[in-house]
Amino acid sequence: KGSFRAEYAGTLFLIPYYVGTYAILGEPMPPAMREGFIRYLTSQQHDDGGWGLDIESKSYVVSSVTNYVAMRLMGVAADDERLVRARRWFLPHGGGLAASSWGKFLLTILGLYEYDGLNPLLPELWLLPEWMPLHPSRYWVHCRMVYLPMSYLYGKRFVTPQSPLLRAIRDELYEQPYEQIDWKKARHRVAPTDSYAPYTRTLRLGFDAMQVYERGHSEKLRAKAMATVLDHIRVEDESSDFVCVGPLNKVLDAIVWHVEDPGCERVKKHVARMPEYVWFGDDGAKVKSYNSSEVWDTAFAVQAIVLSGQTAQYREALTGAQRFLEAEQILDDVPDAKRHYRDVRRGGWGFGTRDQGWPVSDCTGEALKALVLLEPLKLPAKTVSRERMLEGIDLILAMQNPDGGFATYERTRGPKWLELFNPSDFFAEIMVEYSYLECTSSSVQALALLRDRFPERHEAIDASIARAVAYWRREQRADGSWEGFWGVCFTYGTWFVLDGLRAAGVPFDDPAVVRAAEFLESKQRPDGGWSETIESSRQRRYVEAETSQTVQTSWAILGLLAAGRASSEAVRRGCANLRAKQRDDGSWEKEHVAGVTNRNCAIDYVSYWSIFPVWALAASTRGEG
Ligand code: LAN
Secondary structure (H helix, E strand, O other): OOOOOOOOOOOOOEEEEEEEEEEEOOOOHHHHHHHHHHHHHHHHHOOOOEEEEEEEOOHHHHHHHHHHHHHHHOOOOOHHHHHHHHHHHOOOOOOOOOHHHHHHHHHHHHOOOOOHHHOOOOOHHOOOOOOOOOOHHHHHHHHHHHHHHHHHHHOOOOOOOHHHHHHHHHHHHOOOOOOHHOOOOOOOOHHHHHHHOOOOHHHHHHHHHHHHHHHHHHHHHHHHHHHHHHHHHHHHHHOOOOOOOOHHHHHHHHHHHHHHHHOOOOHHHHHOHHHHEEEEEEEEHHHHHHHOOOOHHHHHHHHHHHHHOOOOOOHHHHHHHHHHHHHHHOOOOOOOOOOHHOOOOOOOOOOOOOOOOOOOHHHHHHHHHHHHEEEEEEEEOOOOOOHHHHHHHHHHHOOEEEOOOOOOOOOOOOOOHHHHOOOOOOOOOOOOOOOOOHHHHHHHHHHHHHHHHHHHHHHHHHHOOOOOHHHHHHHHHHHHOOOOOEEHHHHHHHHHHHHHHHHHHOOOOOOOHHHHHHHHHHHOOEEEOOOOOOHHHOOOOOOOOOOOOHHHHHHHHHHHHHHHHHHHHHHHHHHHHHHHHHHOOOOOOOOOOOOEEOEEEEEEEEHHEEEEEEEEHOOOOOOOO
């Protein structure tokens, strides 16, 4: 393909959904996957017997109970030492009754928990008038697309036929006999370990009201809602070639079609693309939180290599990268887009591959940047035409929020207070799109880079950049930093915004830039490195790891370069730190995860340990960023 392909993993709550889906569909799991999942889960089990939400978190009831079920479904015996230890941890923590909601849902469709113990997930929400903030079309796509098939399965009260194995597992998940459980009491119950974003009173009241509705709901309305939901599922599946926006809605959609028509063509198409989400590594197999990270990784790798000046040596790799990026631009729109609440997608790039079909503002920006950087090399590969570049620019321009920032997939469609209804337990800020500092930076950088080519867009681009700069100024914190959302954390955010400000032409002596550079310098450690862990994102304050971290050190250097401090002592010492840590084969050791999602869940971008130190060293040698 020509892409840079790297591991992309980190979460520990997705394997059970995969294993459970194979079981529900009655599809045999590929043996290598089964063996790999077991090996990986074994390596990730904590000493206390539990599993974390992700590879850097303490034990969560949700992951412990559902990974336990996954191990059982894959053939591990209940008296296996690993599973005995797991039960010893999760039973006193409440077992299935205290798992967070996405875990309870999986247990329910497997027949290991009762619908009476779930809060309602009403398909009828889709029939609300569209102007209402609670209408699901206003939610963030990841939230919207997960609850879409969940509401269908809830509406059907779907439970997979029970087997002796499932019956046995059921009795292993609770301290009390299954028949004696008071399900209604478990509805709002979540273990403190799992409750990063606790249910608000508003949400509990909302759920209780929906419960009342559910008792007397009209079957006619339900049927209409189910048909609407199914139609949105169909369009998501077809317009993403059955890849879907993420792994969870992909497998849930597969189950929906199985319920509609077991063994039908759509189920087969889903199953055929399930392995795409699985990464096979030395430590076993894991479910990635995206089908691929190739556009993102490739765009970054290109920028690092081109800056290093070693373009002759890596001509072949760069040619492949150009071919790949050209081929991955999305060139069509979703049919009947408006009716399915889809924006224009033509001209954009997604995070992974084109067929997934969901452009992201910053992925579009980084892909355009990389392609522009490659142009002078005159590589023997196709590149995007002027018209297609303009489509990319227009897509970015159309994605800007009224506050001047850029969100991920769509402009913000709902009010912030919808967050009061966040039912996910372990994610914060999941309900609607927000403006993100980082997405804004990549978007602005692409606009600035391409401005001169498109006189017909000068006015629009200049206005857009000015609004973005105003947004960044408002978001700067008192200590001079910016808080990142998709990477760990203040280092990530500060680097991105400084790069964006430079692209926007804000001078180095601008007070915002000076304060940010001083912030970064103040956080440099005695060994010349920088350090942050995901606790920064979780606790929303700067938390350092025990040692300097290669990726944060690289970002801090890049930030300082973007602030005009190429010849500073801080940059010199930072680079010395990176050089000292480079291994003989040229690589850097992997350390703490550098990526995060929704403030709480670690996302492991493994390419970052090769891309960013090279980028930082290359840029500092040239005095750039
Ligand atoms: C991603 C991965 C890429 C990421 C960047 C492009 C890096 C970012 O700048 C914008 C947001 C985006 C596209 C993003 C959004 C949230 C995702 C999809 C993730 C962090 C990967 C996993 C996360 C998802 C919500 C995790 C929860 C799992 C589900 C199955 C819903």
